[in-house]
Amino acid sequence: MDITSDSHSQHISRQFNQELEELKTHLMAMGGLVEKQVQDAVFALLEGDTRLAEQVRDNDRQVNDLQLQIDDECTRVLARRQPAASDLRLVLAVIRATSDLERIGDEASKIARNALLLSESSSTIRGLVEVRHISEHVRKMLRDALTAFARFDTDLAMQVVREDELVDDEYSSAMRSLMTFMMEDSRSITSVLSIMWVLRALERVGDHADNLAEYVVYLVKGLDIRHSDTDELEPQVPKKS
Amino acid sequence: MLASLHSANTSQAPVAHFSSEHSCLSIDHFSLAYAGKEALRELTLSVPRHRVTAFIGPSGCGKSTLLRAINRLHDLNESVTHSGQITLEGQDIHDPQMNVTELRRRVGMVFQTPNPFPMSIYENVAFGLRLQQRMPKRKRDDIIEWALTSAALWDEVKDRLHRSAWQLSGGQQQRLVIARTLAVQPDVLLLDEPASALDPISTLKIEELIRNLKSELTLILVTHNMQQAARVSDYTAFLHQGELVEYGPTDQVFTNPRLQRTENYITGRIT
Amino acid sequence: MMNSATHTASRRRRFSRVNDVWPWLCAASVALSLLMLGALLALLLVRGLGHFWPATLEEVTLDSGETFAGQAVREVALPQRAGDERLYFTGNQDIEGVRWRWVAIDDIAERAQPDDLIRLDRSPWGDFIGRLVAIEQHDQRWEGDAAWQRLNALLVLPASQRQDSQLLLTTVDGQTLRQPLASVASAQAPNAMSVWQKTLAWGDAVWRFLSEGPRAANTDGGVWPAIFGTVLMVILMSVMVTPFGVLAAIYLNEIAHQGRLTRLVRIGVRNLAGVPSIVYGVFGLGVFVYGIGGSLDEWFFSDTLPSPTFGTGGLLWASLTLALLTLPVVIVATEEGLARIPEAQREGAVALGATRLEMLTRIVLPMAAPAMLTGVILAVARAAGEVAPLMLVGVAKLAPQMPIDGEFPYLHLERKFMHLGYHLFDTAFHGEDVQAAIPLVYATALLLVLIVLVLNLTAIFLRHYLRRQRGNEC
Numbered sequence: 011m012d013i014t015s016d017s018h019s020q021h022i023s024r025q026f027n028q029e030l031e032e033l034k035t036h037l038m039a040m041g042g043l044v045e046k047q048v049q050d051a052v053f054a055l056l057e058g059d060t061r062l063a064e065q066v067r068d069n070d071r072q073v074n075d076l077q078l079q080i081d082d083e084c085t086r087v088l089a090r091r092q093p094a095a096s097d098l099r100l101v102l103a104v105i106r107a108t109s110d111l112e113r114i115g116d117e118a119s120k121i122a123r124n125a126l127l128l129s130e131s132s133s134t135i136r137g138l139v140e141v142r143h144i145s146e147h148v149r150k151m152l153r154d155a156l157t158a159f160a161r162f163d164t165d166l167a168m169q170v171v172r173e174d175e176l177v178d179d180e181y182s183s184a185m186r187s188l189m190t191f192m193m194e195d196s197r198s199i200t201s202v203l204s205i206m207w208v209l210r211a212l213e214r215v216g217d218h219a220d221n222l223a224e225y226v227v228y229l230v231k232g233l234d235i236r237h238s239d240t241d242e243l244e245p246q247v248p249k250k251s
Numbered sequence: 252m253l254a255s256l257h258s259a260n261t262s263q264a265p266v267a268h269f270s271s272e273h274s275c276l277s278i279d280h281f282s283l284a285y286a287g288k289e290a291l292r293e294l295t296l297s298v299p300r301h302r303v304t305a306f307i308g309p310s311g312c313g314k315s316t317l318l319r320a321i322n323r324l325h326d327l328n329e330s331v332t333h334s335g336q337i338t339l340e341g342q343d344i345h346d347p348q349m350n351v352t353e354l355r356r357r358v359g360m361v362f363q364t365p366n367p368f369p370m371s372i373y374e375n376v377a378f379g380l381r382l383q384q385r386m387p388k389r390k391r392d393d394i395i396e397w398a399l400t401s402a403a404l405w406d407e408v409k410d411r412l413h414r415s416a417w418q419l420s421g422g423q424q425q426r427l428v429i430a431r432t433l434a435v436q437p438d439v440l441l442l443d444e445p446a447s448a449l450d451p452i453s454t455l456k457i458e459e460l461i462r463n464l465k466s467e468l469t470l471i472l473v474t475h476n477m478q479q480a481a482r483v484s485d486y487t488a489f490l491h492q493g494e495l496v497e498y499g500p501t502d503q504v505f506t507n508p509r510l511q512r513t514e515n516y517i518t519g520r521i522t
Numbered sequence: 523m524m525n526s527a528t529h530t531a532s533r534r535r536r537f538s539r540v541n542d543v544w545p546w547l548c549a550a551s552v553a554l555s556l557l558m559l560g561a562l563l564a565l566l567l568v569r570g571l572g573h574f575w576p577a578t579l580e581e582v583t584l585d586s587g588e589t590f591a592g593q594a595v596r597e598v599a600l601p602q603r604a605g606d607e608r609l610y611f612t613g614n615q616d617i618e619g620v621r622w623r624w625v626a627i628d629d630i631a632e633r634a635q636p637d638d639l640i641r642l643d644r645s646p647w648g649d650f651i652g653r654l655v656a657i658e659q660h661d662q663r664w665e666g667d668a669a670w671q672r673l674n675a676l677l678v679l680p681a682s683q684r685q686d687s688q689l690l691l692t693t694v695d696g697q698t699l700r701q702p703l704a705s706v707a708s709a710q711a712p713n714a715m716s717v718w719q720k721t722l723a724w725g726d727a728v729w730r731f732l733s734e735g736p737r738a739a740n741t742d743g744g745v746w747p748a749i750f751g752t753v754l755m756v757i758l759m760s761v762m763v764t765p766f767g768v769l770a771a772i773y774l775n776e777i778a779h780q781g782r783l784t785r786l787v788r789i790g791v792r793n794l795a796g797v798p799s800i801v802y803g804v805f806g807l808g809v810f811v812y813g814i815g816g817s818l819d820e821w822f823f824s825d826t827l828p829s830p831t832f833g834t835g836g837l838l839w840a841s842l843t844l845a846l847l848t849l850p851v852v853i854v855a856t857e858e859g860l861a862r863i864p865e866a867q868r869e870g871a872v873a874l875g876a877t878r879l880e881m882l883t884r885i886v887l888p889m890a891a892p893a894m895l896t897g898v899i900l901a902v903a904r905a906a907g908e909v910a911p912l913m914l915v916g917v918a919k920l921a922p923q924m925p926i927d928g929e930f931p932y933l934h935l936e937r938k939f940m941h942l943g944y945h946l947f948d949t950a951f952h953g954e955d956v957q958a959a960i961p962l963v964y965a966t967a968l969l970l971v972l973i974v975l976v977l978n979l980t981a982i983f984l985r986h987y988l989r990r991q992r993g994n995e996c
Contacts, residue, residue, distance in 0.1 A: 011509055011510060011511055011514065013514070017514075017520070020515075020520045021518065021519050021520055022519050022520065023519060026519070092478055093518070094477065094481065094505045094506075094517045094518055095505060095506060095507065095508055095513075095514050095517050095518050096514060096518060097518050098505075098506060099506070099507070231507075232506065232507030
């Protein structure tokens with residue numbers, strides 16, 4: 011039995027409704043902030059905007075604070091409401107999601123740090139195309155995962171899960187070509203390494219977005235699809251007819 | 252142990268079934284009416300042996316009625332009519348050959364408000380024993396001590412067995428009632444909201460007791476406290492307006508119920 | 523013109539005044555009831571017990587020179603004559619012909635209280651008031667103080683040993699009398715007695731009242747047979763009514779289907795409690811005495827007919843009639859006790875495997891025992907006081923034999939018996955000597971009240987004990 015996004019608004023206790031709504035709202039706010047962090051960090055890297063990169067690193071504090079705040083709210087709901095069934099799954103999903111979002115924030119910080127490092131280098135930087143490509147991919151994944159969370163949309167979530175495989179492939183091929191670069195031109199090693207860290211961070215962002223999508227499925231259907239192969243997943247998570 | 256668990260299906264309620272070797276009590280299309288007004292409608296479920304099964308549901312859904320049907324307490328009420336079958340270890344409990352008093356010995360009952368008799372603690376526990384064949388005093392004393400120990404009350408009352416039972420606190424009285432029921436060594440224990448009149452500590456003690464008794468008996472617990480059902484039971488049946496809505500392992504019912512009705516009740520949503 | 527605020531305020535004030543007055547009204551009615559009860563008891567105690575106190579004897583000399591001796595009883599203002607009159611008890615019925623004398627107070631010249639005036643309690647002529655001249659026993663003669671001491675010594679002996687003694691007595695106006703000692707019950711010189719001696723004499727008189735039978739057609743002597751008869755009848759009645767009443771209540775409350783018929787029966791039972799008791803007497807007379815009693819006589823006692831054995835009023839029919847009278851009370855009280863037992867107790871017993879009968883006998887009845895006793899208490903209180911039906915079914919003004927005696931079958935259910943209530947009624951209204959009856963009526967009434975009180979207190983204590991055993995009120 012699937013739940014819908016507004017089923018959390020029908021409790022007899024209006025205060026409980028409010029608490030759950032606030033959880034969702036705050037999570038979305040954190041998601042939005044983190045999304046912007048990733049976008050800004052990549053932009054700073056591609057455009058060499060050091061000021062923006064500094065800003066991203068400063069804002070990470072805000073992301074961490076949000077995580078603490080949301081976790082605290084979740085603890086309180088668990089203690090006071092003893093939620094059951096879908097309410098319980100929602101709270102658990104939110105707790106897990108804040109963790110992943112916080113990590114995404116950290117990855118954005120790393121990208122920003124590398125952006126600062128690369129801005130000091132004067133030579134042409136290789137691999138920016140791959141960065142742009144993969145970053146757009148994972149940013150879309152993140153946005154979709156958050157949308158799926160907001161709308162309790164398992165189809166969109168499953169799409170995100172499948173996308174992650176494509177991102178992993180893209181990442182592998184990007185890494186291979188950058189390796190070749192490094193071997194060809196030993197002067198470029200430092201900058202290429204930085205780019206490789208950036209790519210790796212972006213790949214991690216994709217994994218975290220994939221986790222978020224899995225939490226959506228858990229939340230809506232009660233199925234825990236973490237660590238499952240995508241092939242096994244299809245029959246268990248039927249598409250909405 | 253679970254023989255099958257029907258998947259979510261619009262035409263049939265998701266109901267756990269147990270094979271005959273694992274089920275102690277089975278209810279088959281059982282309906283009951285008070286003076287023509289229907290209280291239970293075509294209930295079908297089987298209760299596993301040596302497990303705690305909880306019946307939950309809103310007020311008036313029929314859970315207490317069902318419980319009282321199992322030990323035929325409705326026989327005391329002339330206006331009750333019923334159809335369908337309830338089988339205890341293979342025997343139909345409404346069979347004319349079935350001795351009702353023996354049935355009630357095998358299926359013990361604990362009520363919502365503790366109802367110890369106006370006698371001493373000893374005599375309360377001995378009441379059921381005295382109904383049976385005479386036994387030597389020492390044997391009776393032993394059984395009473397065993398029953399009070401099983402009910403986690405022995406240490407508190409062993410020095411005052413001959414004082415009146417009405418001097419005990421509410422939680423102690425309820426445990427005394429449980430001891431009194433255990434003394435006749437039933438197979439099944441029916442508990443009708445046993446802790447709803449008690450304070451939280453007594454409630455926890457009763458719940459602990461229920462968990463411990465599982466190894467010897469089959470327990471059926473009716474409760475309107477969902478957290479209690481979640482804490483204590485292995486299987487949970489959700490009844491609504493006299494019908495069985497959902498019945499399955501407690502973990503599943505409380506984390507991922509199959510039907511929206513169950514979900515709504517468990518999470519406290521307006522139905 | 524009041525606006526809403528003041529209107530509410532004034533309503534509140536009025537309400538609070540009613541609130542103040544109401545508890546006082548209740549207290550006043552309680553006080554009034556207690557006052558009436560107290561007055562009744564006080565009247566009975568003073569008039570009843572006072573009768574036995576050795577009264578002062580006066581020697582009265584009238585203006586005309588006539589003298590007589592007696593006990594002043596009371597004064598009355600008579601409208602026809604100017605001034606008040608005083609009633610004296612003079613005794614000496616064998617000499618004077620009357621025992622009482624009214625004297626106009628104005629006619630009294632002198633009232634003296636000489637120490638040597640004595641009062642003898644004797645039968646068959648009642649009290650003697652006068653002086654002791656001498657005692658003669660065989661050839662011996664004692665006079666003066668010695669005579670008085672000898673008299674007291676001899677009175678201690680039983681009547682059989684006093685056959686040969688005689689008293690020489692004289693009244694205050696000089697008439698003499700020989701009185702055999704055997705027929706004298708007691709002798710007092712009340713004017714010479716100290717308070718302590720009077721108290722002893724009072725105690726002795728009360729005891730004789732309680733332990734002796736009546737004399738002189740119920741105008742003198744004691745009421746022991748009436749006490750015995752009343753208590754015996756009440757006990758028999760209780761024995762008969764309790765099982766029937768309790769069983770009927772159990773049936774109505776526990777076993778019968780609670781439909782229209784049961785409700786009708788219950789209404790009928792409650793209405794029976796309101797039927798006038800004389801109607802029960804008539805019923806008892808017709809059905810028990812003539813109907814069943816007559817048949818019993820025909821079957822078992824035909825050799826003594828036409829003199830009826832059971833075909834006339836007797837102890838059995840009287841007890842049975844009163845049992846019928848008090849049956850509704852016992853049924854109602856027991857039913858209320860049964861109804862107060864929570865259903866949870868019954869269910870608890872049944873859920874342990876008790877049969878209906880076991881549940882009733884082991885749980886319900888013991889819990890209802892205090893209520894059953896309440897019913898019996900009420901029955902006893904009612905029965906001990908009912909007189910009207912008994913007049914038709916078994917009491918006698920003067921019973922020749924006691925219902926329990928030494929001859930087989932020891933308890934004679936067919937005999938008539940004496941009853942305190944009836945004795946009171948008879949003494950007060952059918953005696954010839956009205957003045958003599960008055961103090962006896964008070965004494966008997968006091969006794970009746972005390973007996974009912976004792977019976978009730980016994981049952982109340984028993985009920986209290988049962989309740990305490992249970993640990994709590996049910």
